[in-house]
Amino acid sequence: NWIGKSEGAEVDFAIENSSAKIRVFTTRPDTLFGATYMVLAPEHQLVSTLTSADQRTAVDGYIKTALAKSSVDRMASKDKTGAFTGSYAINPVSGERLPIWISDYVLIDYGTGAIMCVPGHDERDFDFAKTFGLPIRRVIATSLEDAGKPVEAAEPGEGMMVNSGPYNGMDWQDGKKAITKWLADKGIGQATVSYKLRDWVFSRQRYWGEPIPIIHCPHCGPVAVPDEDLPVMLPEVEKYQPTGTGESPLAAIEDWVQTTCPTCGRPGRRETNTMPQWAGSSWYFLRYIDPHNAEALCDKTKADRWMPVDLYVGGAEHAVLHLLYARFYVKFLKDIGVVSFDEPFQRLFNQGTIYYQGAKMSKSRGNVINPDDLVREYGTDALRLYELFIGPPEVATEWDDHGIDGVFRFLSRVWRLVTDNWESNWPETVTVKRATHRLIYEVTERFDSFRFNTGIAQMMAYLNTISAEGDNKADRTSLAALIKLIAPMAPHIAEELWQMTGHTGSVFESGWPVYDPALLVEETVTIVIQINGRVKDRLEMPKGISKEKAFAAAREASSESLAGKEIVKEIYVPEKIVNFVVK
Ligand SMILES: [Zn+2]
Known part of the structure; x- marks a missing residue:
């Protein structure tokens, strides 16, 4: 949005009964015959002089509301608003009178702060013209015959010039050059380039900012502070309130402002504006x-x-x-x-952005959650963990008031698992060991790719595995790994558990746990599938597979052989044979 440039022309519009001119920048000088009104930004310097006595109240009222909005809001608004100044400009090519309006869809710091409006071929101009009943004219068409075709919606401006006097029938791109040349010859316009990136004021009138290292000397003018005197430090002051004069607060601190000119040695004054944030x-x-x-x-x-x-x-x-x-x-x-x-x-x-009660969570809307309240009730770690668990970090998410409860329960389970098991010093079991190495792998992978929420879900699943398949018993190596894995997200609890389990130093200096890839490979067994005692197939299945799962997999694998037959009996020899008796 900020990079790029547009080529076009600057055009001066004369004003009826006035010596003032309105300068506009247009990328489409070829549509000049289609201009039916003009719009100035509410801040434009000519607004006051152009406003007629009977329009004064309307214009002043409009300016007041417009200036209260931000540029973004002004540009985003779908509804066009505005006020007529009571004055007219003269279209330089047709001599037509163009009413001059003000509207907040024109920004003062973009282009010249004034536009010529071609509602036939510009969407925003079209909306504005419709709202205020201003004329809409076609000046670009696919052929001369279409010149009279009404404009139902702003049309893209590529084609042939129509309703454009001597330029009728000319291709729009040639017309752009021809009209620009005509304007230049008349001395009322010229080809120009407008950059999207605008000049930006670099000075601020406030205390907190880097002082601009310039010294103003009555004899030498502005002089740069020599390198050896850099950086210019802010003076230490008791207060840095605005001066009330529009000058920087630094201007009021005389003993800082007064200095010596580095060039001639005579008294000089420091620049008192500071740099922007x-x-x-x-x-x-x-x-x-x-x-x-x-x-x-x-x-x-x-x-x-x-x-x-x-x-x-x-x-x-x-x-x-x-x-x-x-x-x-x-x-x-x-x-x-x-x-x-x-x-x-x-x-x-x-x-991503966090939403709450259907709207973007923001201080100005007031729909914010005070983290201090949640910290008091659940602790910092739970809040932190919930924020990571709420969803993929790049995606907009709705804040759930009860979501933190689940995370709080999870942390409590981690706490109990470690404190209940550490003293017992259980021997390592294959089930728990495999689950732990799987967890290290999953969490490491997911953290590296910013998928914190799914990493946390893996930890929750791990606790379920320990309780369902490991009898809620875990060995010390596994417990230590778990503490390390939660440490980045729940540092207080992790550090506390680390100390309680007799470790010295910080958990953050203990190194990230490492998984053994061999333990990630699921162990399998080969199960023979028989139908009426005859071998039909062999299947690789996970070790310890349940009877039900083995039957289901075997039925699916032999669905063709079983088609149209009735299974009268299923026989299972654990991890070895599935036999279907059919007729
Ligand atoms: Zn000097």
Whole structure:
């Protein structure tokens, strides 16, 4: 959304009974004959002068509501709103009077903050024209015969120019060039390129930000602070309230502001604006690898060792611009030789949004869960585990008020399993050992691929296996592995259990458990299938298979031989033979 450019033309529209002009940027100068009205952003500087006395109340009221919305809300809104200023612009190619409106679907910081509206071939202009009963005119058609065809919905603008005076019949792309040239010859327009990425104000009027290292000197002008005096530190102050003048709070701290010009040595004043939040967020990760380096941003050897960042986890809605800026910074740092890579992040992972009571959980909506309440009732580990268990992390998920109960029960079971069994020091059994190695494998795999929820489900299944097939008894090696596996998600409980079971040091220094691949292979037995005592087939089946499962598998494997016959008796020799007696 932020990268790319569009080529088009800037066009000046004269205003009736005024010397002012409205400049617009259009990618489609060939549709100029189809412009039937104009729209200014509510913040446009001409709005006040263009508003006629009888429209003043409507316009002022509209501006007030529009400015209360964010750009995103303004662009997303399906319903078109607006107010007529009472003034008219003149279409430069046709001389037609175009009513000038204001509407919040035009943003002041995109293009020129004003647009010419071609409702026949632009969807938003079409909606607006329909809402306010403004004329809609076709200026592009597949043939000259279609020139009179009414426009039912905004039509894509590829084809032949119609209703366009001397340009009728011309291909739209040729028309684009021809009209741009005509405008340029008249001195009322020119070809231009508009970039989607806009200039962004880099200074902020607040205390908390990196001071911009510039000194203003009455003789030398703005002078950069010399390298050896960097970084410029924020002054320590008791309060940093706004000044009330619109200036940065730093402007009020005279003994910080007053300094010496590095060039001429005469008195100068520090720049008091600070950098925006994203200035620091574009490179802070480089500092993590060398936080105490007073000589450089970071040591290049360390940067080569640790950077770029392997995995970046963040919300998609905030990530776009931040990632873009971080890339700018890193590419620049590479160009000046500070780092030797030019992409800051190798892999990006956007976590999903949490919904609650049918809406996105957000502070502004008020539908939030206070984690402190849950921590008091269930503990940090249970909350943490539930957040990981709630669903795949990249998918939007609904918060379930009772979901944490199940996770809490699971943690209680882990706690009891370890504390009840450790003293007994049970001998290792094949069943439990295999289940433990299977669990280590599954959890390791799933954590590596961000499938925490299914990893936790594996642990829950493991507890069931221990209770159903292992008589709820587990040996110490298996219990220690289980503690290590839950440690990343339930660190407090894991650390506590680790100590209670006589280990020294932190569970996090004990190493991740390792599985034996040989124990993952299920042991099988060969079962012979007979019909009336004759061997028909042999099947590989898991060791310890139940009688019912063995019969079911054997019936399915010999369904052809059994077709149309009645089974009068089934005989099972465990793990060896299934015999069907049929007639
Ligand atoms: Zn100076």
